[in-house]
Amino acid sequence: MSNALARGVLAVVGRGAQRQPDHAALLSALPVAVLLLDRDNRFRFANHAAEQFLGLSLVQLAQHALSDLVPADNPIFLLIEQVRENDVTISEYDLTLESPRLHKQGVTVQGSPLPEEPGGVVLVLQDASAARALDRQLTFRSAARSVTGMAAILAHEVKNPLSGIRGAAQLLESSVNEADRELTVLIRDEADRIRALVDRMEIFGEKPIERQPVNIHRVLEHVRRIAQNGFAAHLRIQEVYDPSLPPAWGNRDQLVQVVLNLVKNAAEAITAAAVPNGEIVLMTGFQHGVRLAVPGSERRLHLPLLVAVRDNGPGIADDIRPNLFDPFVSSKPSGSGLGLALVAKIVADHGGLIEVESRPGRTEFRLHLPVVQDEAEGI
Secondary structure (H helix, E strand, O other): OOHHHHHHHHHHHHHOOOOOHHHHHHHHHOOOEEEEEOOOOEEEEEOHHHHHHHOOOHHHHOOOEHHHOOOOOOHHHHHHHHHHHHOOOEEEEEEEEEOOOOEEEEEEEEEEEOOOOOOOEEEEEEEOHHHHHHHHHHHHHHHHHHHHHHHHHHHHHOHHHHHHHHHHHHHHHOOOOHHHHHHHHHHHHHHHHHHHHHHHHHOOOOOOOOOEEEOHHHHHHHHHHHHHOOOOOOOEEEEEOOOOOOOEEEOHHHHHHHHHHHHHHHHHHHHHOOOOOOEEEEEEEEOOOOEEEOOOOOOEEEOOEEEEEEEOOOOOOOOOHHHOOOOOOOOOOOOOOOHHHHHHHHHHHOOOEEEEEEEOOEEEEEEEEOEHHHHHHOO
């Protein structure tokens, strides 16, 4: 962090943003979160990115100290004290800022002293979760491609013999005694079950999707109606929407399938754990200036449309979380493990990202999707 940035923060705070339009505009335009703390670690300034990062406006932050948002034993407080004591700039990487109000992982924090403001510290916070999500998404896409190849082999090598097995069982059914007829029915039913599994695998095929402008709120409202009239009738579904969102650039039916899968998983997790006052929250938002470079490519992703599905269920087990989107990974005793693998593939086909954060009492899946103007501009 340069001294110029620290001086710019002081200029805005000490002299007023209206008298320093250049400093105010500079800090507001920065894509990283910039905060100024006084000697008591109370918030004196936050730019727009910091407000988004912390989920509170500057007016709200002015009523709090950092300890109201982050536990007092968090390493960020040690960093701040070292900045004050040694009068130097210090950086820490891969910090976790977690509390009932805040849940951020992989955060880079840079602290710098402010000589003109005794005890003041300027913090710059950078969230690396989006970059990690992109890396995971590339892994999900590779996993989906492996399933695609497996599906093609199964379709060709398994379905034809299954038809012969099922036909033979039907012929035998009419010419055997009652006891043996049960076995022929079992053979027929199992052949049907295997064929159904193969059919589900075929949806992973590499087929281009037809896209058009999609009102994401209509997608969410459709899913909510299905859920509340069926598998989630006993749960509360809350909607927290940004009404000013532009249309998504995608396939409406596939986006319905993605959100429906996530909502159904949330409802099943809450029900299985018998969570009292079970709740699912559907959220949307717009992320300004979020662009990600694709490794090994000059292409950059602009994914400003955020869709989130959050529940207050028991959370995802630590042992399956790293491979949650891999095929055949499931926490359900009777689950096939294809649902979230399909979700990851559909999101990848849209050029988007999916990430998940989970702990007991709070699991949130976040979809980052392109909007119509990005596709039109070739971004």
